[in-house]
Amino acid sequence: MSQEKLLPLRHKIDDIDAQILVLLNQRAQVAQEVGHVKAETNAPVFRPEREAQVLRSVADRNPGPLQSVDVQTIFREIMSACRALEKRVTVAYLGPAGTFSEHAVYQQFGHAVEGLPCASIDEVFRAAEAGTADFGVVPIENSSEGVINRTLDLLLQTTLRISGEVAIPVHHSLMTKDGTTDRVTRICAHSQALAQCSAWLNQHYPNIERQAVASNAEAARMAGEDPTVASIAGEQAAQTYGLQIVSAHIQDDPHNRTRFAVVGRLQTTPSGKDQTSLVLSVPNKAGAVYSLLSPLASHGVSMSRFESRPARMGAWEYYFYVDVEGHEMDEKVARALEELKQNAAFFKLLGSYPLSL
């Protein structure tokens, strides 16, 4: 009878759980002392760089058999619970509750937080600026619509800083009105989504025309009205536009992600693996962009993202959103930024923050 073998093992687990429970509360007591010290100097409760270090450290030292990613999930909740004893951090996000944005909140802060769903990205910024929320979480780029323009606009104006980045996996599906591709003559989606599924499309539907449209939602709407159209979109769209999924998870990269920025009034210190986001502009003349960016190369700072977008108003025709590796307090980054600032017609540092896990 297996029960006889199971019982002593379960007692062992109960013993270990009791020890973990004691240690968790010891940790919480020390965290409370940290809180008292911080209160004396008005230091912030949430330090993303410190939490990132703890999460990296437990993954590095994890002897197994537990998977490091699972250990990090556990420790994220441990830190969240300890932090909540000092203060339950309030985080504004693009509502409603039960969306990817809320997931992103938990992925950054753990579950022991107060979520504040907002009706718009503007409201998220306002809540964090006004102090109604300690932080805001806003989508910055997704794989079906590209960058979120409103977020980029608001980052340009806000007094808030980016203090973290969260990435959530995203899946594309092929869908049609009747769940088959028998009558389909073209496959529609946002160009980015078409690109992300191209290997799969080449393999399965090499002879069907592909058409880039304004957004995946638009493609899904078209497919809902026209049985000769197949659309690529997130599963949500199937429900919204009355479509049937033909094939799920067709994107070539299974790690396709939506990125969120965590914004707040906090200035982080280096965590050891950081990223810095900034916005620049130059007068529109040939070679200007190249020479603008030369300080990065000359100081050995790697650029991890570069995004240009037309300015809606003002004297510069383009804004450049740039992510570089390292923290603004790292010596070589600081020097490169200083030079960039001198050369740029417009320069705004959006923030330095730990690289997402």
Added chain:
Amino acid sequence: MSQEKLLPLRHKIDDIDAQILVLLNQRAQVAQEVGHVKAETNAPVFRPEREAQVLRSVADRNPGPLQSVDVQTIFREIMSACRALEKRVTVAYLGPAGTFSEHAVYQQFGHAVEGLPCASIDEVFRAAEAGTADFGVVPIENSSEGVINRTLDLLLQTTLRISGEVAIPVHHSLMTKDGTTDRVTRICAHSQALAQCSAWLNQHYPNIERQAVASNAEAARMAGEDPTVASIAGEQAAQTYGLQIVSAHIQDDPHNRTRFAVVGRLQTTPSGKDQTSLVLSVPNKAGAVYSLLSPLASHGVSMSRFESRPARMGAWEYYFYVDVEGHEMDEKVARALEELKQNAAFFKLLGSYPLSL
């Protein structure tokens, strides 16, 4: 300088974290031994009753300062991570990803699971019945539309059993087209939502007529077309129907919840605090329901829910969905069920499972 005071405290925390990390992996090793024993007898990896006991036990023994609910969140993830070493449980749910249903999956199983989003409740059942998924998570009742008829229908037919229940908090908001109530002459919502907000409505809008409509979504649609209508609905509706939120979180009970059932091929054993769900029918004659239920009273079994719904077909005019306290293996419950079965024209045991936390 506070850094001098903080550093030794942080070292203390790092020490404690190192000990926790060792214990977590010791626990995982014992859990692997449990897995080997279970494999010999083909016993299931996920035992909801055992996990419920562990979560109750850590809450009972929690010395503080950590809050028990936060300790439970941590241990849920610990068990999830350990379980994943035996097998990453696959859980089908009503998609798309990023919805309350997915939240419910994590709340029951922790994050170390494989989620399988399905396009319909039917598909969730099929996936769990066919073994594509180990479990399914389906909405059973929500506070804006009442019971989910499709789930109840499928529970009637399925070979699966309910092995758990998850409750997710739900909030109602008052919303109109322009975000004010200046022109509003009536407030519309599902009757259940109107009832759940009645104290708040009495206080804030005692003189505006209330009108029950088919669903909160219908009310929101009406409000989107008619500026004299205010609707009560979840925040999601504001986005869908282009409404502005006038007041958020207006339900009288802040613990308003949506319930989900976890269905699977598993038969649970008693956890100490359980609930049993069943469906009954009687020939439609006066007093039949009363006498049908008398075995519960005579054996001292409390009924926690009673829901009647018209049968779509078949010889019985009503099905009664009944939840009782206790496990089908508890002696008095077993006796009461035996008698119920003898008296009922139709009897189906849906399952016994741990009461949700």
